[in-house]
Amino acid sequence: MSTSPAFTASPFVGKTFGITVAKLTKKFGRTTVLRDIDLEVKPGEIFCIMGPSGSGKTVLLKHIAGLETATSGEVRIGEYDAADPETRNKVHLALVFQAGALFNSLSVYDNLALYPREHRECNEAGIRERVMHALSILSLEKAANKFPSDLSGGMKKRVAIARALVMEPQLLLYDEPTSELDPVMSATLTEIIATLREQTAVTSVVVTHDRDLAFAIADRMAFVMDGRILGVGRPADFKNPTDPVIANFLNPVIDLKNPRFKQLENSHE
Numbered sequence: 001m002s003t004s005p006a007f008t009a010s011p012f013v014g015k016t017f018g019i020t021v022a023k024l025t026k027k028f029g030r031t032t033v034l035r036d037i038d039l040e041v042k043p044g045e046i047f048c049i050m051g052p053s054g055s056g057k058t059v060l061l062k063h064i065a066g067l068e069t070a071t072s073g074e075v076r077i078g079e080y081d082a083a084d085p086e087t088r089n090k091v092h093l094a095l096v097f098q099a100g101a102l103f104n105s106l107s108v109y110d111n112l113a114l115y116p117r118e119h120r121e122c123n124e125a126g127i128r129e130r131v132m133h134a135l136s137i138l139s140l141e142k143a144a145n146k147f148p149s150d151l152s153g154g155m156k157k158r159v160a161i162a163r164a165l166v167m168e169p170q171l172l173l174y175d176e177p178t179s180e181l182d183p184v185m186s187a188t189l190t191e192i193i194a195t196l197r198e199q200t201a202v203t204s205v206v207v208t209h210d211r212d213l214a215f216a217i218a219d220r221m222a223f224v225m226d227g228r229i230l231g232v233g234r235p236a237d238f239k240n241p242t243d244p245v246i247a248n249f250l251n252p253v254i255d256l257k258n259p260r261f262k263q264l265e266n267s268h269e
């Protein structure tokens, strides 16, 4: 893996941004999905957002990415309003989607070249340099001419991250980067996220319910439950959580005599 700093040619690289979420509430119709969320992500930090399925993690990430508009409250990236379309011209932000979202009809190389070609950021030789550099960071040089259907799940995730890197991001947002991966591949992805931060000083927000991932790389983490922040702190602060809901999320007790799904039948899940 290259030890040289990545993408030093970009005018964007070098400036890192923090994120401020202030009193963010989101309703879809009558359903409230985010309730009065306050969060601060520091520049250059790896910040993990944890919580069960349906708790609002992806919706929160979309607000940071400017893909959803708040019902009330706001999200700021540095001094910019995340919901303002102009912000994307000032901050290089890349979102690594849960499913990878690669174009199946394009080779890996062309998937990565798509963004710089569309934005006419450099000539074909410059694009090639950026694409090959991103592929080399993720040890994917040999996959350049393959198509997404030829790749394993883990490789697809790596390609999705490489594609995000081609955008020379200052802010990298990951949605469940290790979902559907086996434990070894999850560990690899975890190492990749940590390495990228070392190499590019990028601010990273990682939405995940993978405890191992979060505890291995987070500078700080937040727990979201039912659209609310239950706690924010360093991983060490949650080694022995006192909040029973966080404790149950991190260390669910398997009780074969009194199984959880039997209790769910009577709740309104």
Ligand SMILES: Nc1ncnc2c1ncn2[C@@H]1O[C@H](COP(=O)(O)OP(=O)(O)O)[C@@H](O)[C@H]1O
Residues within 6 Å of the ligand: 028, 033, 051, 052, 053, 054, 055, 056, 057, 058, 059, 060
């Ligand atoms: N566009 C939408 N319209 C209506 N409801 C939505 C929309 N997006 C998400 N939701 C609802 O918001 C809640 C939180 O979703 P999400 O943020 O995806 O949860 P997760 O924590 O699993 O990522 C869910 O109940 C989901 O059904």
Ligand SMILES: [Mg+2]
Residues within 6 Å of the ligand: 057, 058, 059, 175
């Ligand atoms: Mg989600």
